[in-house]
Amino acid sequence: MIAPRARAADRLLIISNRAPYSLRRRGHATELVRSIGGLSSTLDDALRKRGGVWLAWSGSVARARRGRRRPPPRSMPVRDGGYRLRLLTLNDEQVAGYYHGLSNRSLWPLCHYFPTRAEFDEREWKVYEAVNRLFAHAASKSVPARGITWVHDFHLALVPRMLRSLRPSARIAAFWHIPFPAPAVLRIFPWAREVVIGLLGSDLIGFHTGDDATHFMECARHLADADVAFGRGEVAYHGRVTRVSSFPLGVEAKEFDRIGSDPEVLDEVRRLRLSLRMERLILAVDRLDYTKGILQRLQAYERFLAARPEWHRRVCFVQIQVPSRESVPEYRSLREQIDRAVGRISGRFSTAEWTPVRYLCHGFGRRDLAVFYRAADVLLVTPLRDGMNLVAQEFVATRGDGDGVLVLSLFAGAAERLREALLVNPYDQSAMQRAIERALVLPTVERRAAMRTMRRRVMTEDVDWWLGWFLAAAAVETSPRRARRPRSRAARR
Structure with missing residues (x-):
């Protein structure tokens, strides 16, 4: 055709x-x-x-x-x-x-x-x-x-x-x-x-x-x-x-919502939770890159475990890391540093029955990611700097149950549109530790209210909405007049 x-x-x-x-x-x-x-x-x-x-x-x-x-x-x-x-x-x-x-x-x-x-x-x-x-x-x-x-x-x-x-x-x-x-x-x-x-x-x-x-x-x-x-x-x-x-970019929200509500996916979610046998599941999904703040996040989680022993055997952190540019020496070095950090945390806190961090270093398809998104109690999206970050929006779009807590870096573009998330400075280890603690105990009413507001925005302002918005703006004739220089510093703002 x-x-x-x-x-x-x-x-x-x-x-x-x-x-x-x-x-x-x-x-x-x-x-x-x-x-x-x-x-x-x-x-x-x-x-x-x-x-x-x-x-x-x-x-x-x-x-x-x-x-x-x-x-x-x-x-x-x-x-x-x-x-x-x-x-x-x-x-x-x-x-x-x-x-x-x-x-x-x-x-x-x-x-x-x-x-x-x-x-x-x-x-x-x-x-x-x-x-x-x-x-x-x-x-x-x-x-x-x-x-x-x-x-x-x-x-x-x-x-x-x-x-x-x-x-x-x-x-x-x-x-x-x-x-x-x-x-x-x-x-x-x-x-x-x-x-x-x-x-x-x-x-x-x-x-x-x-x-x-x-x-x-x-x-x-x-x-x-x-x-x-x-x-x-x-x-x-x-x-x-x-x-x-x-023009803030959205995600394929309806597709993630559909996958996240699929009965077979929900069965896999239940099996994943049972296999981990944890009260709380913390998730992070990143491509291997120094901008993503993976090392800083692991260090904050280690501080949390050291400061809050009452959470031992009750929480598991799953870090999904998609390999990227591993032929580049700097990226190989970063991968090795992350490997060592995961090993240090596991060696310091693991028991025969409990592994505090699961490190999955390969890519996942959209359906498999949706299983993790639905299973997670908390998603950590804490890049040191990011243009937008679509993982945060995918998580929100997948959560048709209206639950889950998003901890989001102040330096991700997504923070401008997902203001109801727990916003955090990823360079501040104490603030990161406190954000993890708060996310795990946030009252149901608060976390559902935040997720409801974020979902309304993500589901409405999706990638198709973004595409139509940008192309409509691009189709408008540019004014031939010259722009005037603002007279004051205040006017420039």
């Missing part, structure tokens, strides 16, 4: 580092394998409805050979999808400089407020520029005449301006999915001005939080000398006005 042809004004060009499909060889043929869940799945659905093109790196790595002509992007129709994938192949030097280097060793740590972890290499910056230019040139051939071109995340910060120079009339929107730092932090990056100016090629820039949007506007003012109207969320630069706003 072929999807009906979308109106030209509805068509989309999505540009991202990776696509919602991976390539798999089967005999002499190549087939597309769809990723499971997540934002890419939602954007895939949006393109199926609207039609258009998704431009991304294929994930394939070719050997760099001087003088060799670059292969054109591979164009493949998405079966029953109504749109096409255009997949770029990068060589090993490009992947090393653009992805592993500038994106992951420079921008990622700096934007998460870890400047001492950031490394800056001018050669990697040159490669990052070149790959962004490669994306922009490829995109220029697919820009919809009256639709929206949507650029995603920090890997492609320069694409909006580069594409604007190639297609001046294009309607370009960008979304930055990780934290955007304050000017004092971003200016550490040697090419901070270029990143800001690159994003200002957009008509609309979206962030998860109001703070991130404000930080970008402050950076535009201080680093690019742009004219900024904070109250209107407008940045004027070289005769163009870019709108800047927050």
Whole structure:
């Protein structure tokens, strides 16, 4: 079945580092394998409805050979999808400089407020520029005449301006999915001005939080000398006005609610609780990364066990840790530190009948995660910095029983919309210990009232709501007027 042809004004060009499909060889043929869940799945659905093109790196790595002509992007129709994938192949030097280097060793740590972890290499910056230019040139051939071109995340910060120079009339929107730092932090990056100016090629820039949007506007003012109207969320630069706003991302709430209410899932929940034989179950789910605060969380739990022996044999902490980038020495070292912390806690407190921490170091599918979400009395989401954090929202969406306590970092973007959670500073070990203690004894009335309010918001403001909201904003014509510089410091707030 072929999807009906979308109106030209509805068509989309999505540009991202990776696509919602991976390539798999089967005999002499190549087939597309769809990723499971997540934002890419939602954007895939949006393109199926609207039609258009998704431009991304294929994930394939070719050997760099001087003088060799670059292969054109591979164009493949998405079966029953109504749109096409255009997949770029990068060589090993490009992947090393653009992805592993500038994106992951420079921008990622700096934007998460870890400047001492950031490394800056001018050669990697040159490669990052070149790959962004490669994306922009490829995109220029697919820009919809009256639709929206949507650029995603920090890997492609320069694409909006580069594409604007190639297609001046294009309607370009960008979304930055990780934290955007304050000017004092971003200016550490040697090419901070270029990143800001690159994003200002957009008509609309979206962030998860109001703070991130404000930080970008402050950076535009201080680093690019742009004219900024904070109250209107407008940045004027070289005769163009870019709108800047927050669009907090939701999750596939209805799907998590459905899975969490499935009778077979509830049977598994009961079996899990029986197997642990604990009065209280504490859960955490993270990808392996230093930004997630896994070590600090384990240390706080250890302090709790030392200070509250009455909870021994009554509580179990399950830490699910999804492996990530373990070929990188820093991540291998982090994994080893976490392993040692788990071993120390187990060795210090375990008995023949009781293991205080269960450490599950592999990925889980959505259904299996829902079992843990429903079984948990407390979910600890305590990153040191996070753009949004969808685990917190998935937990809330799964809890159709109206129960469960969410302990949430003040430095997660989700804290802006899940204010009823127990908010905590993950750098403060005493505060973390107190939050764990309080979560375990929170009265039923209080925890149900908090969960009811959070569920109402998460179920309403889901990922489809977010998608419609952002695309509607992106479709609005940008005002041609220049933004005026606010007269006072108060006006800038």
